[in-house]
Amino acid sequence: MENKMFCFQCEQTAGCQGCMGAAGVCGKKADIAELQDRLTGALIGLARAVEGNEDRASATMDRVVLEGLFATITNVNFDSDSLNLLIQRVEGEKKSLIPLCYECDTACGKNGDYDMRRLWTANEDVRSLKSLILFGIRGMAAYAYHAAVLGYADQDVNKFFYKALFAIGMEDWGMEELLPVVMEVGKVNLACMALLDRANTETYGNPVPTEVSLTVEKGPFIVISGHDLYDLKQLLEQTEGKGINIYTHGEMLPAHGYPELKKYSHLKGNFGTAWQNQQKEFSDIPAPILFTTNCLMPPKKSYADRVFTTAAVSYPELVHIGEEKDFSAVIKKALELGGYQEDTTFTGINGGEKVMTGFAHHTVLSVAGQVVEAVRAGAIKHFFLVGGCDGAKPGRNYYTEFVKQTPADSIVLTLACGKYRFNDLNLGTINGLPRIMDMGQCNDAYSAIKVALALSEAFQCGVNELPLSIVLSWYEQKAVCILLTLLHLGIHNIRLGPSLPAFISPNVLKFLIEQYHIAPISTPDADMAVMLA
Numbered sequence: 001m002e003n004k005m006f007c008f009q010c011e012q013t014a015g016c017q018g019c020m021g022a023a024g025v026c027g028k029k030a031d032i033a034e035l036q037d038r039l040t041g042a043l044i045g046l047a048r049a050v051e052g053n054e055d056r057a058s059a060t061m062d063r064v065v066l067e068g069l070f071a072t073i074t075n076v077n078f079d080s081d082s083l084n085l086l087i088q089r090v091e092g093e094k095k096s097l098i099p100l101c102y103e104c105d106t107a108c109g110k111n112g113d114y115d116m117r118r119l120w121t122a123n124e125d126v127r128s129l130k131s132l133i134l135f136g137i138r139g140m141a142a143y144a145y146h147a148a149v150l151g152y153a154d155q156d157v158n159k160f161f162y163k164a165l166f167a168i169g170m171e172d173w174g175m176e177e178l179l180p181v182v183m184e185v186g187k188v189n190l191a192c193m194a195l196l197d198r199a200n201t202e203t204y205g206n207p208v209p210t211e212v213s214l215t216v217e218k219g220p221f222i223v224i225s226g227h228d229l230y231d232l233k234q235l236l237e238q239t240e241g242k243g244i245n246i247y248t249h250g251e252m253l254p255a256h257g258y259p260e261l262k263k264y265s266h267l268k269g270n271f272g273t274a275w276q277n278q279q280k281e282f283s284d285i286p287a288p289i290l291f292t293t294n295c296l297m298p299p300k301k302s303y304a305d306r307v308f309t310t311a312a313v314s315y316p317e318l319v320h321i322g323e324e325k326d327f328s329a330v331i332k333k334a335l336e337l338g339g340y341q342e343d344t345t346f347t348g349i350n351g352g353e354k355v356m357t358g359f360a361h362h363t364v365l366s367v368a369g370q371v372v373e374a375v376r377a378g379a380i381k382h383f384f385l386v387g388g389c390d391g392a393k394p395g396r397n398y399y400t401e402f403v404k405q406t407p408a409d410s411i412v413l414t415l416a417c418g419k420y421r422f423n424d425l426n427l428g429t430i431n432g433l434p435r436i437m438d439m440g441q442c443n444d445a446y447s448a449i450k451v452a453l454a455l456s457e458a459f460q461c462g463v464n465e466l467p468l469s470i471v472l473s474w475y476e477q478k479a480v481c482i483l484l485t486l487l488h489l490g491i492h493n494i495r496l497g498p499s500l501p502a503f504i505s506p507n508v509l510k511f512l513i514e515q516y517h518i519a520p521i522s523t524p525d526a527d528m529a530v531m532l533a
């Protein structure tokens with residue numbers, strides 16, 4: 001490949017084909033793309049060394065696999081130093097596992113790192129299936145990482161990462177060998193999301209319905225973005241009693257529903273909308289912003305001195321807070337900047353001044369009887385799950401229009417950052433139940449699955465027979481593992497948008513259509529008509 005880089009893992013990939021120039025649409029430069037490929041190739045080498053003997057993998061090895069995969073997710077790590085360090089750590093783990101191989105002159109090829117160019121130039125179907133595996137485990141690694149920082153691990157999940165990485169490195173595997181691994185990503189990701197759900201709820205309690213203000217009160221404040229609840233908890237503890245308020249941003253919004261986080265009175269509200277608006281929304285903000293995970297966009301000069309990173313996120317020249325989680329630099333910056341002089345109200349994209357969250361499975365299932373009764377009485381005729389990532393494409397206003405068109409006797413379940421397209425709409429209630437229920441972050445797809453399974457049990461039918469329509473929006477790799485989980489559960493007729501992944505080859509798409517009747521979104525009117533028919 002004479003192009004400088006190749007990456008097609010996210011929805012905004014150049015020309016719906018692949019970022020191939022000096023930098024990707026996300027701002028990832030060719031040298032960083034190459035380092036991320038080397039890191040992935042090194043992880044495949046480690047999986048080769050472990051192959052057939054996953055019990056030899058240590059806890060530190062499992063951790064470096066999670067961190068290595070997480071670092072390559074879109075909008076997470078743009079920093080060569082930290083990527084080089086990760087590569088060294090992977091090589092160090094491999095060396096500890098097979099020290100003799102490092103002294104051996106015979107290249108047997110069994111433990112070598114994998115050259116990712118072999119994947120990018122492979123037969124399109126093989127490339128497609130291996131991409132589904134790779135991007136799926138990248139997303140899943142983020143979830144396993146969040147569980148791990150709370151002290152939760154599932155050995156079957158951890159072992160599967162090696163199996164999946166090994167499969168990507170297999171040169172002579174075709175559809176027959178790769179397809180089962182693709183489907184296994186979905187199965188294992190279900191276990192991984194269940195693990196994270198347990199980690200979050202056992203640590204911070206079951207989320208409860210919570211109204212979240214979009215007004216920023218006067219005085220010093222910090223905005224915290226990303227998915228990591230542990231980082232938020234540390235920040236809340238370290239800022240308590242210091243006269244600094246904390247506002248969530250992006251995927252941190254659902255944190256407001258957790259009892260052990262909402263108990264902090266200085267966790268005040270939410271700032272801004274979804275990730276793609278950050279360069280505009282942060283341009284003149286008188287406060288620091290802490291990124292705990294994706295989606296970090298290359299910061300503009302106007303606010304770069306106020307952005308901090310921690311955990312898997314890294315960007316050159318930004319201050320990175322290490323594992324000791326000492327946020328004093330962020331606190332100092334908040335006090336220096338001082339915040340707004342007056343309470344300042346922002347609105348959601350539809351003009352709303354507050355949003356609701358906290359409708360995870362525990363809350364929804366606690367009113368299951370009421371929901372089932374409302375369905376039997378005809379007050380609720382349809383459920384929609386409209387969830388997933390947000391992004392910059394103009395066509396994404398589909399999701400706003402779609403939700404606006406949902407009939408008054410329907411419920412909209414939502415999750416992840418795509419909800420910012422409509423979560424400030426007031427769609428009213430049905431028998432006291434709000435018509436829009438935010439189930440949480442993208443990993444809380446687990447909640448939606450639990451609710452769908454409970455409904456199918458209550459009505460004694462399969463999930464595909466329920467009056468339930470699923471409309472997903474995707475952008476990065478966590479959406480890939482969630483989609484694979486829904487397919488693993490045998491869920492049909494999923495609508496996917498705003499465009500289909502560039503890494504799905506025509507043959508793989510044909511398979512998905514034939515087996516699962518997956519379809520691209522069209523127009524809100526046309527899709528709504530089909531779903532309600």
Ligand code: SF4
Binds near residue numbers: 010012025028
């Ligand atoms: Fe392009 Fe997306 Fe890859 Fe960034 S992550 S280089 S935008 S395909």
Ligand code: SF3
Binds near residue numbers: 295418
């Ligand atoms: Fe959003 Fe980046 Fe995917 Fe967890 S924050 S959903 S895009």
